[in-house]
Amino acid sequence: MIDRRDALAGIVAMFGSQLFAPIARAAGAASQQAFGVINTGPPTVQVFTPAQKAVMIALSDRVIPATDTPGAIAAEVPQYIEKLLAxxxxxxxxxxxxxxLDAIEARSRADYKKGAAAVTPAQQDALLTLAMNDTIPGGAAFFEPFRQMVIVGYYTSEIGITQEREYLPVPGQYDGAFLYSKVNKVYSS
Structure with missing residues (x-):
């Protein structure tokens, strides 16, 4: 079975040179087996205010929402992000x-008269789109690192590894005419 340490060490190639620095540090440490598991225990410093944490949790859920498989919240991605940043x-x-997070909160209050954690999922998607398109202060500097942390946190979690992806050490025989419509999950090895 693959664990978070192995998955984290292998994820570096997915983002290449654009990898957010804390993820690269954790991946480097994981590949050297120099530290313990990085997702256990409380963070050593407080990173977010309660309001920022609520926004971070809500936006994590919008990046990878629950569908037929659990989403970012069930995979404990917000805790991973807080631990990674701390x-x-x-x-x-x-x-x-x-x-x-503060700019998204301010824009949400200006546009929707509510905090970003309290608006609808469609409104949260609109706020994330504004950040992605750099139409709010610091949007681009926030969006890509945040997206990377959610993706890495999810796909290195037990849920991401065992439920979203299917681990097959030997995926079976080659079939060059295998219909794509028969593929249920992405195969991982």
């Missing part, structure tokens, strides 16, 4: 994430 980031790495 224990594997420099203070300067946290600045765009915190500024982005």
């Amino acid at each position: 224990d594997w980031s420099e203070p300067s790495d946290r600045v765009p994430i915190i500024a982005g």
